[in-house]
Amino acid sequence: MEKDRIWTLMARKLAGEITAAEQTELEHFIRTNPDIHFPIQTISDLWHPDTYNEDPEEPDAETEAAYEAHIERLRTANPAAAKSGTINLLPYFVTLVAVLIITYLLLPGKKTPATTPALSEITTKKGSKTKTVLPDGSQVWLNANTKLTYNAKFGKDHREVKLAGEAFFIVVPDSARPFIIHTSDMDLKVVGTSFNVKSYPGEQTSEAALISGSLEIRLTAGERQKIILSPSQKLVISNDSVPPANTANPGKTVDEPIAAIKNITHFKQADSIIIETSWVENQLVFQDEPLQSIALKMEKWYGVPIHFEKEFLKHLRFTGIFEKETLKQALYALSLTGDFDYEIGSAGVKISPVSP
Numbered sequence: 001m002e003k004d005r006i007w008t009l010m011a012r013k014l015a016g017e018i019t020a021a022e023q024t025e026l027e028h029f030i031r032t033n034p035d036i037h038f039p040i041q042t043i044s045d046l047w048h049p050d051t052y053n054e055d056p057e058e059p060d061a062e063t064e065a066a067y068e069a070h071i072e073r074l075r076t077a078n079p080a081a082a083k084s085g086t087i088n089l090l091p092y093f094v095t096l097v098a099v100l101i102i103t104y105l106l107l108p109g110k111k112t113p114a115t116t117p118a119l120s121e122i123t124t125k126k127g128s129k130t131k132t133v134l135p136d137g138s139q140v141w142l143n144a145n146t147k148l149t150y151n152a153k154f155g156k157d158h159r160e161v162k163l164a165g166e167a168f169f170i171v172v173p174d175s176a177r178p179f180i181i182h183t184s185d186m187d188l189k190v191v192g193t194s195f196n197v198k199s200y201p202g203e204q205t206s207e208a209a210l211i212s213g214s215l216e217i218r219l220t221a222g223e224r225q226k227i228i229l230s231p232s233q234k235l236v237i238s239n240d241s242v243p244p245a246n247t248a249n250p251g252k253t254v255d256e257p258i259a260a261i262k263n264i265t266h267f268k269q270a271d272s273i274i275i276e277t278s279w280v281e282n283q284l285v286f287q288d289e290p291l292q293s294i295a296l297k298m299e300k301w302y303g304v305p306i307h308f309e310k311e312f313l314k315h316l317r318f319t320g321i322f323e324k325e326t327l328k329q330a331l332y333a334l335s336l337t338g339d340f341d342y343e344i345g346s347a348g349v350k351i352s353p354v355s356p
Contacts, residue, residue: 127303
């Protein structure tokens with residue numbers, strides 16, 4: 001029933017009849033079902049080929065024929081309404097969307113299997129990282145607390161994966177089968193390149209940082225804006241369900257753009273270190289970051305929860321790099337300049353003000 005609802009909402013969107021509430025419902029469905037992002041976008045592009053200022057392509061013959069057939073049936077079935085201009089188009093849009101879906105699934109390289117292919121899943125726990133090679137030869141490094149999934153058709157009919165967490169990719173070029181990554185905030189499409197993606201559920205921001213090649217990103221919210229990154233650029237997406245903290249006035253929040261393109265960050269004390277990908281080299285690097293942000297990294301790095309006794313402690317700022325330090329050594333180093341105390345116990349780490 002849920003899938004039937006999505007196509008009804010999609011038809012209303014294409015017909016220009018969707019309400020604000022229905023648009024919100026459609027966006028929520030797409031956000032919670034990353035596997036459907038690509039076919040939804042394909043249908044939108046077929047209906048509006050000039051969207052995002054892309055060069056329009058000639059429609060597929062099967063799609064064109066289906067469209068013309070429906071238009072002709074519409075004229076035949078409603079001759080009086082056609083003259084008066086009062087045709088209720090929604091039922092036809094619903095049917096047309098269904099035809100577009102079927103056409104999409106029947107296109108070469110897009111055939112749907114009779115049964116759902118088995119999923120392969122690679123996961124890491126907090127405090128651990130791993131590297132894997134996908135069936136197409138692409139290399140992936142997974143940071144702590146990350147899950148990567150793909151089905152048995154990966155590398156044959158398509159190259160699509162779903163990511164929750166953070167991963168660094170070196171993708172094998174294949175122009176016939178673009179590499180597509182689905183996250184809750186964005187879809188990324190590449191042919192051959194190296195880049196880092198961070199999209200942890202519940203965190204304030206998601207990021208995609210491009211090291212080499214080219215990266216096409218579509219946001220999953222709103223109008224699915226398309227963004228092209230160049231090497232040494234990164235896209236930062238604000239999660240509107242987690243309000244950003246105002247460090248100047250911790251009691252208030254600040255407005256931030258949904259998405260912003262920035263340059264990747266080189267560590268000032270060692271320019272060869274790229275902060276966004278330093279974890280791949282087993283380095284925990286932070287530059288003028290609030291302790292709250294550093295604590296999130298340390299929770300994944302060391303696999304322990306970190307709690308703050310007072311709100312102001314979250315906004316202390318630090319610059320540094322850890323490689324082989326233990327949790328205790330890292331906390332001690334930070335406390336020397338941060339003016340805070342810490343306690344490591346069975347429930348994790350407690351950060352507290354310095355005792356008088």
